[in-house]
Amino acid sequence: MAKNSPWITPAAAIARDFPAGLTELSPRAQVNLRGILDESSFMTAVKTATGIDLPITPNKVATGKDHKALWLSPDEWLLIGEGEADALVHRLENALTGQHVAINDVSANRTIFELSGPHGHHVLMKSSEFDFHPRVFAPGDCVQTLIAKSQAIVEQVGEDAFHIYVRSSFSRYVGAWLAEALAEYGAPA
Template sequence: MAETEFWITPAAAIASAFPDGLTELSPRAQVNLRGDAEDASFMTAVKTATGIDLPETPNKAATGKEFKALWLSPDEWLLVGEGEAATLVQNLEGALKGQHFAVNNLSANRTIFELSGPHCHHALMKSSEVDFHPRVFAPGDCLQTLIAKAQAIVEQVEEDRFHIYVRSSFSRYVGAWLAEALAEYRLAD
């Protein structure tokens, strides 16, 4: 992705010290989309532009070919993927022309951490008030919460793998926090 290939986040300064199970992902396209999910023409236009049926169920993610869509509110989604954000924005604006919508490239706004392995659920539960136990939070779920008092979006990608989206300015702090949350499990293994 040319537009982000030279980006360095604050977390990059400490990433080499991250324990197994914690990684800062390379930059991804992140586009915020707002519109009326009850308007069939809006939903059809988004599917035409992205190949994704936007999730209408709260706190769910939907995956397409190049991008995935995270439900943030009844009229808001975060589209994330490997493709070019500018192209996605252009495609959405073209498909939605004449409709009431908002689309913004937020790629530089958030850093994405991947938390994985047998202790990822416990590390998240130590870091947030949300119950991330597999009985209540499963692959395909996402939500907005606080991780160590920093605003974050948490998405469960697989049974033992999460993506955590945090503002870039908080990435070093949250990265260090998550590394510390995993520390006790390194000693136990």
């Protein structure tokens, strides 16, 4: 965390006053990976470097030991893990040498909010036009959509827990929106 720890997101100014059920997570390693899916050497190399079989099904998450991979588009994934991104970037670069790929450390791009508790999906439902009903959206799913008109990635990490990745420059606005959206449900027991 050495590199990221002095770095404060705009949401940090209001994060102390977030109601129960909403927290801003500490910065994580976020690495954007692009490559050609049809080349089997690409998938194999990523598996070697991270232990993850990249999800091919749109809007799914694959979890490995240290990292997870979110499907972003047919040739693009977001790898997320604890700590610094440098080690992961180097491992991927070594494994993918000579291949047509792009590996970028985007850890500072997005702030991560965790929304948890029984009303998490209600808050998302009223903040977005995407259908967050449990029938449609379940743990292991992720989606890129608009949350309160701001582009976001939403990942369901547990039965009642969501991670919301928003652009850092929008994080104060989205954080305030989510806090306000939670207010009508009162403090969860």
